[in-house]
Amino acid sequence: MAQAPALPTGFELPLEPRLPRIGSVDQVAVEARATDLSRRSIKREAKLFALDLAVRMMDLTTLEGADTPGKVAALASKAMRPDPSDASIPSVAAVCVYPNLVQTARERVGDSGVKVASVATAFPSGQSPTDLKVAEARRVVELGADEVDMVIDRGAFLAGRYAKVYDEIVQVKEAIGETHLKVILEVGELGTYDNVRRASLLAIAAGADFIKTSTGKLSSSATLPVTLVMLEAIRDVFEETGRRVGMKPAGGIRNAKQAVQTLVLVHETLGLDWLTPDLFRFGASSLLNDVLMQIRKEKTGKYQSPDYFTID
Amino acid sequence: MAELEQRGDRTPAPAKWEYASAPESREIVNLQERYGLFVGGEFIEPRSGEYYRTLDPSSEEPLAEIPQAGAEDVALAVSTARDAFEDGWSAAAPAERAKYLYRIARILQERSREFAVLESLNGGKPIRESRDVDLPLAAAHFFYYAGWADKLEYAFPHRRPKSLGVAGQIIPWNFPLLMLAWKIAPALAAGNTVVLKPAETTPLSALLFCDVLRQAELPPGVVNIITGDGATGAALVKSDVDKIAFTGSTEVGKAIQRELAGAGKKLTLELGGKAANIIFDDCALDQAVEGIVNGIYFNQGHVCCAGSRLLVQESIYEPLIEKLKRRLTTLRVGDPLDKNTDVGAINSRQQLEKIEELVAAGKEEGAEIYQPPCRLPEKGYWFIPTVFTNVAQSYRIAQEEIFGPVLSVLTFRTPDEAIEKANNTPYGLSAGVWTEKGSRILWMAQRLEAGVIWANTYNRFDPASPFGGYKESGFGREGGRHGLEPYLDFDGAEAFGG
Numbered sequence: 001m002a003q004a005p006a007l008p009t010g011f012e013l014p015l016e017p018r019l020p021r022i023g024s025v026d027q028v029a030v031e032a033r034a035t036d037l038s039r040r041s042i043k044r045e046a047k048l049f050a051l052d053l054a055v056r057m058m059d060l061t062t063l064e065g066a067d068t069p070g071k072v073a074a075l076a077s078k079a080m081r082p083d084p085s086d087a088s089i090p091s092v093a094a095v096c097v098y099p100n101l102v103q104t105a106r107e108r109v110g111d112s113g114v115k116v117a118s119v120a121t122a123f124p125s126g127q128s129p130t131d132l133k134v135a136e137a138r139r140v141v142e143l144g145a146d147e148v149d150m151v152i153d154r155g156a157f158l159a160g161r162y163a164k165v166y167d168e169i170v171q172v173k174e175a176i177g178e179t180h181l182k183v184i185l186e187v188g189e190l191g192t193y194d195n196v197r198r199a200s201l202l203a204i205a206a207g208a209d210f211i212k213t214s215t216g217k218l219s220s221s222a223t224l225p226v227t228l229v230m231l232e233a234i235r236d237v238f239e240e241t242g243r244r245v246g247m248k249p250a251g252g253i254r255n256a257k258q259a260v261q262t263l264v265l266v267h268e269t270l271g272l273d274w275l276t277p278d279l280f281r282f283g284a285s286s287l288l289n290d291v292l293m294q295i296r297k298e299k300t301g302k303y304q305s306p307d308y309f310t311i312d
Numbered sequence: 313m314a315e316l317e318q319r320g321d322r323t324p325a326p327a328k329w330e331y332a333s334a335p336e337s338r339e340i341v342n343l344q345e346r347y348g349l350f351v352g353g354e355f356i357e358p359r360s361g362e363y364y365r366t367l368d369p370s371s372e373e374p375l376a377e378i379p380q381a382g383a384e385d386v387a388l389a390v391s392t393a394r395d396a397f398e399d400g401w402s403a404a405a406p407a408e409r410a411k412y413l414y415r416i417a418r419i420l421q422e423r424s425r426e427f428a429v430l431e432s433l434n435g436g437k438p439i440r441e442s443r444d445v446d447l448p449l450a451a452a453h454f455f456y457y458a459g460w461a462d463k464l465e466y467a468f469p470h471r472r473p474k475s476l477g478v479a480g481q482i483i484p485w486n487f488p489l490l491m492l493a494w495k496i497a498p499a500l501a502a503g504n505t506v507v508l509k510p511a512e513t514t515p516l517s518a519l520l521f522c523d524v525l526r527q528a529e530l531p532p533g534v535v536n537i538i539t540g541d542g543a544t545g546a547a548l549v550k551s552d553v554d555k556i557a558f559t560g561s562t563e564v565g566k567a568i569q570r571e572l573a574g575a576g577k578k579l580t581l582e583l584g585g586k587a588a589n590i591i592f593d594d595c596a597l598d599q600a601v602e603g604i605v606n607g608i609y610f611n612q613g614h615v616c617c618a619g620s621r622l623l624v625q626e627s628i629y630e631p632l633i634e635k636l637k638r639r640l641t642t643l644r645v646g647d648p649l650d651k652n653t654d655v656g657a658i659n660s661r662q663q664l665e666k667i668e669e670l671v672a673a674g675k676e677e678g679a680e681i682y683q684p685p686c687r688l689p690e691k692g693y694w695f696i697p698t699v700f701t702n703v704a705q706s707y708r709i710a711q712e713e714i715f716g717p718v719l720s721v722l723t724f725r726t727p728d729e730a731i732e733k734a735n736n737t738p739y740g741l742s743a744g745v746w747t748e749k750g751s752r753i754l755w756m757a758q759r760l761e762a763g764v765i766w767a768n769t770y771n772r773f774d775p776a777s778p779f780g781g782y783k784e785s786g787f788g789r790e791g792g793r794h795g796l797e798p799y800l801d802f803d804g805a806e807a808f809g810g
Binding site for chain 1: 322323324325326327328329330331332334440444594595596597598599600602603631634642651652748768769
């Protein structure tokens with residue numbers, strides 16, 4: 001992997017000439033557009049289709065100080081077989097855990113096809129020296145992670161030190177090789193949609209396979225307008241270069257309705273090509289059970305008690 | 313369920329995701345087979361004895377029979393309004409007038425679903441728009457002018473406002489109920505009585521509105537609704553009214569102005585437009601694309617202030633047009649009552665023919681046409697959302713109002729050139745400016761000859777904001793404090809030095 005090019009201190013990203021201009025985002029208009037799209041009425045077979053997709057796209061997540069091997073093993077089982085009473089429910093895309101629990105998750109999911117994702121780079125704050133962050137990313141891959149969810153250094157970003165943010169992503173990418181890299185922007189700390197767009201393009205330029213909204217540790221996370229802004233950045237990169245970058249909203253998506261609204265956003269912004277777990281994931285913990293409940297409601301016409309869905 | 317398309321060893325993307333149809337129920341609307349003229353608080357049979365059929369433009373299915381009011385009917389409605397004015401309405405306490413306006417506003421809110429469905433049924437506009445735009449705004453206009461009714465002296469300090477008498481009002485088919493609200497609310501707030509004629513093709517919401525008036529217990533004769541075609545409108549213009557307010561085509565507006573020359577009647581005209589929507593290269597691009605779409609495809613482009621001429625800075629032309637074309641492929645054209653429909657039916661066969669004629673002219677003149685792949689229903693009046701690129705200022709599609717979902721794209725290089733091209737039209741109703749630079753917005757707004765200028769948005773309305781045109785787009789303002797003025801006389805007007 002080549003050394004990251006040196007950057008001037010301004011906002012001159014090392015974007016290829018063919019990459020889109022950075023541009024700006026109009027807050028009022030982007031929020032209005034997201035609201036408009038959230039009003040699409042998705043019913044019956046169209047809804048069932050979206051709910052099934054939402055399960056297959058899920059990164060089932062637990063990121064607590066109190067996580068134990070027992071907790072993670074249970075989560076991994078749920079990931080492979082979300083609804084034991086309905087064989088048509090697919091397994092989720094991945095389980096997402098802290099580095100110390102990667103091995104437990106790895107052993108439990110085995111060769112089921114469910115991936116193991118680990119957060120890294122001093123998650124959630126990212127406030128550690130670069131070499132430690134790079135070492136941590138390398139180590140989680142050794143421990144068996146298929147995917148690494150790294151955080152950007154928001155302190156550096158907000159101080160205008162974009163080159164540092166960029167370099168770190170490049171170094172982490174280099175350290176983990178072919179392992180799938182998701183870059184968390186932590187949009188709740190970026191303050192403006194303009195910053196979300198800049199950080200998205202910067203992460204993509206530095207080599208992110210996916211861009212991800214949030215750590216889940218803040219109250220402000222994967223809102224529809226934020227997701228839309230990031231999807232539009234992905235679309236601009238695709239239109240200019242043909243490169244497909246994935247998207248992962250995380251945090252704040254707690255019910256099936258929000259998940260369906262988000263998928264409508266993806267469908268009408270990026271088209272059908274992005275409606276696959278290869279290019280779109282939901283980062284969530286409590287979302288899965290609501291989706292399962294809605295699927296059963298669509299199939300049987302009745303709501304069932306939450307007691308029928310396992311808590312893991 | 314979607315069919316899956318295999319692509320290497322990756323997880324395949326689905327081949328399609330069709331949204332299941334989500335129609336709003338028609339059940340809430342009770343249509344009569346035949347309607348009467350609403351005069352003096354009652355539905356009466358027309359003395360003309362004539363009726364015509366009103367249709368659902370999305371299916372060409374007849375909905376009801378509507379009276380064709382003749383000169384005698386018009387005269388009766390006007391004299392009824394005159395009596396109501398003299399017998400009490402002009403002397404009623406201003407707060408009383410406010411009371412009725414508040415009631416009307418509340419009832420419209422309560423019955424908004426019913427009105428929204430009817431508006432989409434008779435006019436062809438998507439339910440999403442009638443539900444989220446037409447109805448809330450119509451109610452807002454009544455609320456807004458209710459507030460002014462007992463504060464007219466404060467609206468015009470040092471002038472003594474006085475009501476005019478009977479206002480004759482003629483409204484178009486593009487926003488039937490909203491245009492009714494724009495006309496009736498200020499007229500009543502100012503203490504006048506009204507004879508209103510809805511458009512020939514879209515009379516039903518105005519007729520349902522009569523029911524609201526009765527529910528609000530508005531005194532009989534204060535508002536009279538007469539239906540019919542252009543001949544009815546012409547009779548109303550010639551009748552014994554004190555004021556004519558007209559919204560519609562520039563051609564008819566000119567005829568009205570000729571007719572009223574020297575007649576001593578007050579007149580306001582809100583006519584056509586060919587608005588420039590101006591895109592600078594520093595704008596927020598994706599949001600500008602949304603604004604362009606909202607500017608020209610909102611209500612099938614049946615909007616007098618539609619952003620029908622897109623002026624794009626040449627440096628941003630290619631990516632912008634690419635984005636716009638892509639966005640057009642996601643527009644959902646079809647059943648107006650489906651909650652997912654973005655673009656509904658063209659209002660009438662006549663209008664469809666006019667659009668087709670101008671689009672044919674555009675192709676012939678050498679403009680390049682783009683239409684997204686789109687399956688239109690077999691029955692009804694439909695037109696695919698269309699973009700013309702390579703348009704010269706001299707083409708008819710750059711000069712004439714199409715009043716349909718057809719956008720003409722032109723380019724410019726500098727702000728001066730943008731102004732020059734934008735103003736180079738007989739119209740002057742509205743304009744849009746898209747730039748991140750606040751100072752440029754102000755610079756442009758000072759130079760654009762248009763009554764309404766939107767910055768980084770388009771087709772936004774608020775009852776507090778005056779609306780009206782320059783040049784052949786008409787005169788007089790509707791909305792805001794300014795909207796009261798055409799419905800008032802002022803004693804010793806400027807003598808107070810106000």
